[in-house]
Amino acid sequence: MKKLIAYVAVILVICLGLGATSHQLAASQGAGGDKVLNLANWGDYIDPSLVKQFEKESGYHVNLETFDSNEAMFTKIKQGGTHYDLTVPSEYMVEKMTKAHLLVPLDKSKLHGLNNYGHYFMNKSFDPGNKYSLPYFWGTLGIIYNDKFVKPGSVAHWNDLWNKKYKGSIMLIDSARDIMGMGLVSLDKSMNTTDTATLEAAKAKLDAMSGNVKAVVADEIKMYMENNEAPLAVDWSGEASEMLAENSHLHYVVPSEGSNLWFDNFVIPRTAKHYKAIYAFLNFMTRPKNAAKNAEYVGYATPNDAARKLLPKSVKNDKQFYPDKTTMDHLEVYKDLNPRIVGVYNDLFLEFKMYRR
Amino acid sequence: MRKNSNVAFYVPYVLWLALFVIAPMLLIFYQSFFDINGHFTLGNYVTYFQSGTYLAMTFNSVWYAFLITAVTLLISYPAAYILHYMKHKQLWLLLIILPTWINLLLKAYAFIGIFGRDGGLNNFLGLFGIVPQQLLFTDAAFIFVAAYIEIPFMILPIFNGIEELDEGLINASRDLGASPWQTFTKVTWPLTISGVKSGVQAVFIPSLSLFMLTRLIGGNRVITLGTAIEEHFLTTMNWGMGSTIGVVLIVAMVIIMFLTGERNKLKKGGKHHA
Numbered sequence: 001m002k003k004l005i006a007y008v009a010v011i012l013v014i015c016l017g018l019g020a021t022s023h024q025l026a027a028s029q030g031a032g033g034d035k036v037l038n039l040a041n042w043g044d045y046i047d048p049s050l051v052k053q054f055e056k057e058s059g060y061h062v063n064l065e066t067f068d069s070n071e072a073m074f075t076k077i078k079q080g081g082t083h084y085d086l087t088v089p090s091e092y093m094v095e096k097m098t099k100a101h102l103l104v105p106l107d108k109s110k111l112h113g114l115n116n117y118g119h120y121f122m123n124k125s126f127d128p129g130n131k132y133s134l135p136y137f138w139g140t141l142g143i144i145y146n147d148k149f150v151k152p153g154s155v156a157h158w159n160d161l162w163n164k165k166y167k168g169s170i171m172l173i174d175s176a177r178d179i180m181g182m183g184l185v186s187l188d189k190s191m192n193t194t195d196t197a198t199l200e201a202a203k204a205k206l207d208a209m210s211g212n213v214k215a216v217v218a219d220e221i222k223m224y225m226e227n228n229e230a231p232l233a234v235d236w237s238g239e240a241s242e243m244l245a246e247n248s249h250l251h252y253v254v255p256s257e258g259s260n261l262w263f264d265n266f267v268i269p270r271t272a273k274h275y276k277a278i279y280a281f282l283n284f285m286t287r288p289k290n291a292a293k294n295a296e297y298v299g300y301a302t303p304n305d306a307a308r309k310l311l312p313k314s315v316k317n318d319k320q321f322y323p324d325k326t327t328m329d330h331l332e333v334y335k336d337l338n339p340r341i342v343g344v345y346n347d348l349f350l351e352f353k354m355y356r357r
Numbered sequence: 358m359r360k361n362s363n364v365a366f367y368v369p370y371v372l373w374l375a376l377f378v379i380a381p382m383l384l385i386f387y388q389s390f391f392d393i394n395g396h397f398t399l400g401n402y403v404t405y406f407q408s409g410t411y412l413a414m415t416f417n418s419v420w421y422a423f424l425i426t427a428v429t430l431l432i433s434y435p436a437a438y439i440l441h442y443m444k445h446k447q448l449w450l451l452l453i454i455l456p457t458w459i460n461l462l463l464k465a466y467a468f469i470g471i472f473g474r475d476g477g478l479n480n481f482l483g484l485f486g487i488v489p490q491q492l493l494f495t496d497a498a499f500i501f502v503a504a505y506i507e508i509p510f511m512i513l514p515i516f517n518g519i520e521e522l523d524e525g526l527i528n529a530s531r532d533l534g535a536s537p538w539q540t541f542t543k544v545t546w547p548l549t550i551s552g553v554k555s556g557v558q559a560v561f562i563p564s565l566s567l568f569m570l571t572r573l574i575g576g577n578r579v580i581t582l583g584t585a586i587e588e589h590f591l592t593t594m595n596w597g598m599g600s601t602i603g604v605v606l607i608v609a610m611v612i613i614m615f616l617t618g619e620r621n622k623l624k625k626g627g628k629h630h631a
Contacts, residue, residue, distance in 0.1 A: 004365055071594070168491060174577060176592060215494040215576025220469075229474050229493070339393045339594070346593040351410050354417075354580045 037277035038063045040073060040087040042264070045137075047297035054284050060277040077102055077269045085272040086281065091126040091263040094133045095336035103132045104268040110279040113286040113306075121263070121303035124333050133265035134282060137300035139237035140261060140323065140331060141178050142254040146247075149231035157255045158186040161232065166212045171225070171233040174218045176349035177334060178260060179206065182234060185258040192335045196344060203348040207355045216353055225250060236262070237321055241299045244320075252320040254327050261331035263303070382607065388600035393593075401601035411585070415605065418581040421500070422564035428504040429560050430553065433511035437552075440512070441519045450516065457509050465573045468502050469493065472574075494576030502574045503567060511556040518552020519545075554617040562610050582606055 043066040051062050065084070067073040070093040076082050078100065089097060097103050108114065117135060127133045145155050149169070154160065161170055172179050181191035183202035193199060214230050221235050226246045235243075240252040266285075268278060284290060291307035301321045302308055308316050316322065323331075337345075392398045405411045436453075440446050456464065471477045472492040479489040492498050522545065530540040568583030577584070582602050589599030 071591075171576075174572065176588075213578075214491075215578060217572055217576055220573065223469075224473075227473060227475060343393060343593055343595055343598075346588060346595075347410065350580070350585060350588060353577050353584075354410065354413060356578070 034274070035059055035277070036061045036063055037274055037281055038065070038083055038085045039281070040065045040067055040082070040084040042066060042088060043068060045088065045264075045298060047294045050285075050290055050294055050297075053290075054281060058277070058280045058284070060274075060280065062281075074100075074102075077271060080271065082269075083271050083273060084269050085274050085278050086266055087269055088136055088264050088266060091124065091265065092334050092336045094263075094265055094267055095126040097267065097269070098127065098132055099336070102270050104270060104272060105131050106134065106268065107279070110283075111286070112283050113288075116286055116288055116291075116304050116306040118303055118305040118308075120261075120328055124263070125335060126263075126333055127265070133267045134286075135303040136264045136266050136285075137238075137295070137298065138261065138263045138303050139301055139321075140254045141181070141234070141236055141259045142240065142252055142320075144225055144233045144235055144240050144243060144250055144252050146225065146228060146231050146249050147251060148228060148249050152251065155232065156253055157257060158182055161212065161234070162186075162209045163212075166232060168212065168214050169231045170209075170212050171214050171221050171230045171235075172216045173221060173233075173235045173239075174216050176346045178236075179216075179234070179352070180345050180349055181260055181334075182206075185255070188257075191258070191260055191332045192337065194337060194341050199344055199348055203352055206352045210352070210355050238300050241321060245299065254320070254323045254331075256323075256327045256330060258330040258332060259327075261333050263333070385600045385603045385607070388596050389604050391597040393595045393597060398597075401597050404598065405601055405605065411602070414580055414582055414585055415609075417579070418565050418583070419609070421503075421567075421579060421581060422561050424500050425503045425507060425564045426557055426561045428500060429507050429511045430557065432504070433508055433515055433556065434553070436508075437512050437515040437519055440516055450512075453512055454509050456505075461506065462569065462573075464506060465502065465570060468498075468505075468574060472498050493574065494578050496575075496579065499570065499575040499579050503564060503570055506570075507560040507564065510559040514555040514559065515549065515552040518549035522548050558614060558617050561613055565609060566606055 037060050039062055041064060045066075046064075051064065054060070055062055065082075067076070067087075070090050073087060073089065074093060074097065077084065077087070077097075094103075111134070121135045121138055122130055143155055143158075143161065145152075177191075180199065180202055183206040184191055184193050184198070187198075187202055187205055189198055189202065193202070215224075217224070219239075221233050222239055222243050224230055225233050225235075225243045228247070228249070237252065237254070240250075244250050244252060266282060272278060285294065286304065288304060288306035288310055291302050291304040292310040295302040295304075295307060295311060296315070302311075308322070389401055390397055390399065392400055440449055440453075443449050469476075473479070474489050474491075474493075476492075478492060482490065526544055526548070527540060530544045531537075535543065565581070566583040566586070567581060568587050571577060571579045571581055571584050582605070586599045586602050586606075589595045589602070593599075
């Protein structure tokens, strides 16, 4: 009995100690301090040397915290345990956070170089007039093919994936919205369709390609494609650029008839405190030279047209990641659909996954 | 004082059970009565039992779990039996248990390497002039890997069952003129059946809700209830529906426990009275 009490006491003391230490750490790392910027970003999604340069130039200390899903970040900010000054949600999450009143409007008078951004990337449906968000990187959904198995140019449109000769050769990204979207575009419909009959039709269309599908997987696609495991895959441009860097046989195509246009954006959450640091950082990152450097490090497409001009020719003229005007005009941004429709998308996608040849 | 200290030693267990077993089950049960907008409803259950998709998925889950269990049992029983007569059986047993020390994901990734187009197995087959086969993302690969992972959990209880078996009974059966087959079916099997039953429980129940393997090895060409739960909690955010499937799984598990556990006890009781 005495032993038990002693153990419990020891555990309590350790807990208290840990609690106190973490509190001290939080205090010393800023949170409380004034010359700081608390940035929440995706892992490895900013050039560390730029962060150093910003710290040196402005005197603010950047506390970088990372997250790995929009939903996790959303929940954290909503519950209020954080003190982020800036965070980087994807476009549909910007819409969701706006609706949940979690964002503070941008003060345009304090932002310089807004005209560096290309008109394709501003004033989108998820944030009209860019009231709350500033685009950080953008990308598309497309087809990756391996020229060892597929003749270059023979796959350029979604409907090419339905060709009988690709039996058991396609890997799909495990994402309801994207794959249902692909089915919808192949029927010439919008990726934001909410009409159940059209969605059913898209699912029936997808069922017809079921025999061509090798697997429906997530991040592993990257590994499989790099290892020449499959001739074709449907994935996001960000993932594609990483695969292409590893395996020179891989190529990326955005079908010109339409696809998804996605964004990751800077926003100021309700929890922000250090406004001077926020605007200093946003202006720093908007500077063409810095944005170009960051784009080279991250490898995603930058919405900053002035920065794009500074990138090496092989990058800025790469049709794979900076598609031509026709394609750009057909790209669609996902709208934040109501939960019932999201449910329909997911149920149909689940049914498609269960459907066998 | 003595009594008090006994109570104190119970407290951690009771707390543990209450917090990590009872409370989560109640929460799942409670959640399953709410729709996506947080209104009370029985709709989730209606949807479940009216939807061909979910029923097909349930059938799939049970079918694959059955296959995995059958394959595992088929390999484990002879293995445990041979193990019993081995010289350094503790060492061999340790070797069989060893893979459970390695994280499940690592093992799954290792199999991706083995089964891949340029993987070890295809290279080996290539030596005999066999062209690379599609091994990953097939039912066979999925069942093979799942069985590989579950085997230690089947061998252990069966091995213990066989160890407890009184060698004298087998000798007596032989002395009385039974053939080896008769000895096995009339003596060994009935006396080790309890080990088999706990093995089946330990394998069948987790197999019902496998979901990482269905994606990594099955390439989502094998869809089980576990996949659906993951989807509902992470992408659809329809926790009610996810919980409903969870409740169905719990009920399925209770049924399996009942079928493999309770009857066994009754039988034993019966024998004692006879």
